Amino acid sequence: xxxxxxxxxxxxxxxxxxxxxxxxxxxxxxxxxxxxxxxxxxxxxxxxxxxxxxxxxxxxxxxxxxxxxxxxxxxxxxxxxxxxxxxxxxxxxxxxxxxxxxxxxxxxxxxxxxxxxxxxxxxxxxxxxxxx
Amino acid sequence: xxxxxxxxxxxxxxxxxxxxxxxxxxxxxxxxxxxxxxxxxxxxxxxxxxxxxxxxxxxxxxxxxxxxxxxxxxxxxxxxxxxxxxxxxxxxxxxxxxxxxxxxxxxxxxxxxxxxxxxxxxxxxxxxxxxxxxxxxxxxxxxxxxxxxxxxxxxxxxxxxxxxx
Numbered sequence: 001x002x003x004x005x006x007x008x009x010x011x012x013x014x015x016x017x018x019x020x021x022x023x024x025x026x027x028x029x030x031x032x033x034x035x036x037x038x039x040x041x042x043x044x045x046x047x048x049x050x051x052x053x054x055x056x057x058x059x060x061x062x063x064x065x066x067x068x069x070x071x072x073x074x075x076x077x078x079x080x081x082x083x084x085x086x087x088x089x090x091x092x093x094x095x096x097x098x099x100x101x102x103x104x105x106x107x108x109x110x111x112x113x114x115x116x117x118x119x120x121x122x123x124x125x126x127x128x129x130x131x132x
Numbered sequence: 133x134x135x136x137x138x139x140x141x142x143x144x145x146x147x148x149x150x151x152x153x154x155x156x157x158x159x160x161x162x163x164x165x166x167x168x169x170x171x172x173x174x175x176x177x178x179x180x181x182x183x184x185x186x187x188x189x190x191x192x193x194x195x196x197x198x199x200x201x202x203x204x205x206x207x208x209x210x211x212x213x214x215x216x217x218x219x220x221x222x223x224x225x226x227x228x229x230x231x232x233x234x235x236x237x238x239x240x241x242x243x244x245x246x247x248x249x250x251x252x253x254x255x256x257x258x259x260x261x262x263x264x265x266x267x268x269x270x271x272x273x274x275x276x277x278x279x280x281x282x283x284x285x286x287x288x289x290x291x292x293x294x295x296x297x
Contacts, residue, residue, distance in 0.1 A: 017206060017207070041203045041204050042204070044232055044253075045204060045235070048228040048230070
């Protein structure tokens with residue numbers, strides 16, 4: 001089982017390849033879209049590379065859910081994620097760090113949840129499960 | 133302009149790999165301009181041939197039901213120019229093949245010499261949505277590509293013996 005540091009460095013190398021960014025641009029807090037310029041097709045590319053790099057299967061929508069709320073008013077009201085929506089997000093993405101987002105849960109900030117750290121935590125969880 | 137950048141397949145292993153040939157004739161139109169007196173195959177057209185080889189390989193893997201579109205070229209390297217009169221071999225291996233799309237590693241050779249290489253990423257246009265926009269017609273695998281597909285399919289069938297032909 002690789003250490004968190006080893007996973008992070010592999011994730012970081014994967015992002016260098018997929019997004020054509022320099023390694024020194026990447027920090028654990030970097031957001032994939034905002035900081036590293038990922039576009040929709042890049043997310044699929046990242047998934048393919050992570051699967052090859054770590055020898056795991058990443059089912060569609062598990063790491064990068066395509067549409068969590070689908071405009072459901074129970075989950076989103078006036079551009080903000082409701083309590084129920086937050087619970088749904090946590091259930092779908094237990095590997096996301098929601099702390100900052102919960103303070104100001106605007107829907108438009110959801111993409112900021114997707115950081116390099118989020119991928120690292122996801123992979124770590126995945127490797128732990130496959131080991132057991 | 134005819135948009136077919138492979139002449140024939142040499143090998144076709146369904147879902148795995150393919151090799152195709154592209155002969156460069158000085159009669160091809162683009163050589164008149166690129167460049168006068170020095171006929172170099174434009175790099176993007178080399179990639180197009182590689183993408184057609186890879187696209188057919190990916191398409192055939194799902195029996196051409198998916199609309200396979202080139203979505204991204206994460207890396208491409210050109211090691212030297214390729215000139216009129218030369219013959220390129222496109223060698224493509226599938227790296228990943230899933231419901232959402234596929235990625236392939238492609239290499240271009242002249243003889244034994246590696247002249248270019250690229251990774252190419254294909255997306256399967258979402259069936260439901262593309263049907264709304266484009267109808268049932270598979271606009272990717274139509275026309276000229278279709279003839280090549282027939283060839284690819286025939287070559288994907290193992291042991292086509294001479295006695296059959």
